[in-house]
Amino acid sequence: xxxxxxxxxxxxxxxxxxxxxxxxxxxxxxxxxxxxxxxxxxxxxxxxxxxxxxxxxxxxxxxxxxxxxxxxxxxxxxxxxxxxxxxxxxxxxxxxxxxxxxxxxxxxxxxxxxxxxxxxxxxxxxxxxxxxxxxxxxxxxxxxxxxxxxxxxxxxxxxxxxxxxxxxxxxxxxxxxxxxxxxxxxxxxxxxxxxxxxxxxxxxxxxxxxxxxxxxxxxxxxxxxxxxxxxxxxxxxxxxxxxxxxxxxxxxxxxxxxxxxxxxxxxxxxxxxxxxxxxxxxxxxxxxxxxxxxxxxxxxxxxxxxxxxxxxxxxxxxxxxxxxxxxxxxxxxxxxxxxxxxxxxxxxxxxxxxxxxxxxxxxxxxxxxxxxxxxxxxxxxxxxxxxxxxxxxxxxxxxxxxxxxxxxxxxxxxxxxxxxxxxxxxxxxxxxxxxxxxxxxxxxxxxxxxxxxxxxxxxxxxxxxxxxxxx
Numbered sequence: 001x002x003x004x005x006x007x008x009x010x011x012x013x014x015x016x017x018x019x020x021x022x023x024x025x026x027x028x029x030x031x032x033x034x035x036x037x038x039x040x041x042x043x044x045x046x047x048x049x050x051x052x053x054x055x056x057x058x059x060x061x062x063x064x065x066x067x068x069x070x071x072x073x074x075x076x077x078x079x080x081x082x083x084x085x086x087x088x089x090x091x092x093x094x095x096x097x098x099x100x101x102x103x104x105x106x107x108x109x110x111x112x113x114x115x116x117x118x119x120x121x122x123x124x125x126x127x128x129x130x131x132x133x134x135x136x137x138x139x140x141x142x143x144x145x146x147x148x149x150x151x152x153x154x155x156x157x158x159x160x161x162x163x164x165x166x167x168x169x170x171x172x173x174x175x176x177x178x179x180x181x182x183x184x185x186x187x188x189x190x191x192x193x194x195x196x197x198x199x200x201x202x203x204x205x206x207x208x209x210x211x212x213x214x215x216x217x218x219x220x221x222x223x224x225x226x227x228x229x230x231x232x233x234x235x236x237x238x239x240x241x242x243x244x245x246x247x248x249x250x251x252x253x254x255x256x257x258x259x260x261x262x263x264x265x266x267x268x269x270x271x272x273x274x275x276x277x278x279x280x281x282x283x284x285x286x287x288x289x290x291x292x293x294x295x296x297x298x299x300x301x302x303x304x305x306x307x308x309x310x311x312x313x314x315x316x317x318x319x320x321x322x323x324x325x326x327x328x329x330x331x332x333x334x335x336x337x338x339x340x341x342x343x344x345x346x347x348x349x350x351x352x353x354x355x356x357x358x359x360x361x362x363x364x365x366x367x368x369x370x371x372x373x374x375x376x377x378x379x380x381x382x383x384x385x386x387x388x389x390x391x392x393x394x395x396x397x398x399x400x401x402x403x404x405x406x407x408x409x410x411x412x413x414x415x416x417x418x419x420x421x422x423x424x425x426x427x428x429x430x431x432x433x434x435x436x437x438x439x440x441x442x443x444x445x446x447x448x449x450x451x452x453x454x455x456x457x458x459x460x461x462x463x464x465x466x467x468x469x470x471x
Contacts, residue, residue: 068101233273233311234319237265238292240306245297247282247306254290255319261351262298264419268309273417280306281419299421314418315375315409317352326369327358328397329379330390331411334422344377344411351418359397363390369400376401379411 062072070079087099094103235251251257261284270276280300287293300306316323325348333340339361348355357367363382376397382390401408 233266233270233313234263234317235312236268237306237308237310237312239308242305246285247295247297248288249282249284249293249295249312250291251312251319252289252291252293253287256317256321256352257284257287257293258350258352259284259287261314261317262419263295263312263314264417265300265306266311266313268307268311270311273311273313278416278419279304279310281421282306282312283419298419312419314351315414316348316418322352322354323375324354324356324370324373325375325377326356326367326373326397326401326406327377327379328394329359329411330382331379333415341379344379347420348377357397359390359393361390363393365393365397369397369404369406371404373401373404373406375414376406376408377411377414378408 065072065074065079068079070082086101087094087104091099091104091107094107235249235255237247238250239248241247249263263282263284264278265280265282266273266276267279281298282295283298284293284295297306316325327341327344327348330339331341331344332338333343341358341360345355345358355367356373357365357369359365369376378398382394398408
């Protein structure tokens with residue numbers, strides 16, 4: 001009996017628990033159903049609003065199409081294509097930010113008003129002309145009568161003048177005959193004198209041709225003797241310190257060498273510098289002795305480093321001599337489109353040269369080019385990049401140099417042969433930028449060496465001067 005009651009209790013407990021679970025589950029189900037129904041209703045209302053808003057936007061877009069002159073059925077791409085065509089045809093001169101129908105309509109309206117004003121003024125002028133014509137028509141009869149009287153008087157005067165002319169013509173004919181006789185006599189005398197002069201001119205021309213031939217031959221020989229050569233080295237490299245980027249050259253105080261002079265460096269086996277390629281550039285930093293100076297390496301290549309025995313050269317300087325230059329044309333050293341004529345002058349003078357004459361930015365010749373001037377440095381021809389009027393000064397300078405037999409050298413060749421390198425290059429941004437100006441920088445911090453170092457890069461010291469040294 002007790003076991004039957006215990007089983008009944010367990011069954012009752014299970015039934016109660018199932019009832020509670022079913023009730024909770026039912027409650028949660030109906031709660032979620034109500035929430036879903038509320039969300040569905042809100043979504044339906046939002047969809048209705050969006051549909052209403054979309055309809056309003058569509059009606060607004062169709063209204064705008066009609067206001068702009070397009071059909072309601074026209075698609076957006078077709079409208080944009082027609083808009084671009086209209087702007088190209090009617091607003092081609094407008095700025096990009098003003099190419100719309102309203103500015104175009106305003107411009108057309110202003111133009112029509114201006115033309116209407118001009119038309120009113122023209123109509124007023126036409127009316128004035130009509131009034132003036134009416135006045136002339138009214139006065140023409142009196143003027144015609146006056147003209148008839150004047151014509152009759154002119155006819156009488158013409159008869160009198162004709163008779164007078166006939167008398168004067170007879171006198172003129174007699175005078176012309178006298179002049180013709182005198183002219184024939186003078187012509188014969190002139191022909192005799194001309195024949196004598198032509199004989200003298202022929203003899204003078206023959207002598208002039210002989211002198212011209214002799215002068216040409218003499219000038220050619222003189223040019224061969226005195227023409228300045230730019231193919232011989234000025235000195236050579238004695239020692240190199242690649243790590244410090246310095247070299248020592250065999251020029252110094254007694255060679256009239258000055259600091260900041262630039263040289264081109266050629267290979268030690270170069271015999272003709274005009275046909276040999278430049279391998280590096282250096283600039284003098286210190287004068288160490290009578291024939292010894294230190295220079296820094298301005299430009300070189302790892303694959304072809306400067307070596308002892310390499311030749312150095314500059315067209316601006318000779319040992320113990322200062323060369324004289326003239327400069328003309330548009331000189332732009334840094335590529336910024338501005339004239340650098342003053343920098344070119346300073347560069348030549350800094351490297352031991354003398355500038356006798358140059359054309360300034362206005363085309364006026366400063367100084368004077370003389371027979372002692374060695375070279376004419378020519379930049380770009382003015383016109384496109386130079387100021388107006390500079391072509392006259394450029395032409396005059398070149399003509400004077402040709403008359404004096406002065407050797408001409410382009411500015412880039414001079415800079416290349418003297419070893420000059422622009423230390424402050426101009427970097428442009430935007431469409432005209434050069435990608436080489438924006439290369440990635442090398443990682444910062446010390447680099448670890450592999451220990452395999454070429455003999456070329458061993459530490460080197462400058463030669464000693466005095467007893468036991470190289471100098």
